Amino acid sequence: MSESVGPSALTPRKGRTLADTAASEVHRMILAGELPAGSPLRLNDLAAQLDMSPMPVRDAMRRLEALGLVEIIPHKGARVRELTEDDLRDTYEIRIELESLATARAALMITPDAVERAAASLAQHEDLLKAGDVDAARRAHTEFHFTIYRASGSLWLPRAIEPVWQNSERYRFATPDAERRRLSHLEHQAILDACAAHDGEAAAAALRAHLESTMHRILAAMSARG
Numbered sequence: 001m002s003e004s005v006g007p008s009a010l011t012p013r014k015g016r017t018l019a020d021t022a023a024s025e026v027h028r029m030i031l032a033g034e035l036p037a038g039s040p041l042r043l044n045d046l047a048a049q050l051d052m053s054p055m056p057v058r059d060a061m062r063r064l065e066a067l068g069l070v071e072i073i074p075h076k077g078a079r080v081r082e083l084t085e086d087d088l089r090d091t092y093e094i095r096i097e098l099e100s101l102a103t104a105r106a107a108l109m110i111t112p113d114a115v116e117r118a119a120a121s122l123a124q125h126e127d128l129l130k131a132g133d134v135d136a137a138r139r140a141h142t143e144f145h146f147t148i149y150r151a152s153g154s155l156w157l158p159r160a161i162e163p164v165w166q167n168s169e170r171y172r173f174a175t176p177d178a179e180r181r182r183l184s185h186l187e188h189q190a191i192l193d194a195c196a197a198h199d200g201e202a203a204a205a206a207l208r209a210h211l212e213s214t215m216h217r218i219l220a221a222m223s224a225r226g
Helices: 018-032 043-050 054-066 085-109 112-131 134-150 156-174 178-196 200-225
Strands: 070-073 077-080
Touching: 018 043, 018 054, 018 134, 018 156, 043 054, 054 070, 085 134, 085 156, 085 178, 085 200, 112 134, 112 178, 134 156, 134 178, 156 200, 178 200
Parallel strands: none
Antiparallel strands: 070 077
């Protein structure tokens, strides 16, 4: 995946612009709950917090709006998008269709090197969760999935997946669940095993089961909260 496309584009790197840094940091704050759903995003306040001028923060808001994380209201400003059950279902239904296709294609084409890198990201994800480094674990989890999606050989599938992926991350982080994490590791391993065996049908089915399970557990958590 290129630098400008995909979740990795929100990860700070040396040499990136102030707008890149602002987008990455506001994205992190949204997922961490430091900027809750519905909260206003005031450019001057964020600029002061990030020690930069409002201009790169304004650019960051447009990027995050394109990813579905931020809503810009004309003449009123920006705010973090609300979390709703309808939006969750819509997001996951689209993810299931796109990602099962990407996974099925990847399973037929994936190289041993890509399998090894995906396995390393999965192991790192587990280790970081145990260490309590949630943000780094999120990045490892993203890299696991997108290593597989990039192996599909499609330029457009990873690009199409990115916005709904980013939106779904808000729901995962807003409803932490230790049992879901345990089950997710088993589901991730099933996806990887099917890809390594070059079984496209099994890989797509494992991916679909993983996302459906995650969606239903998040819905249950949201309903329990009222």
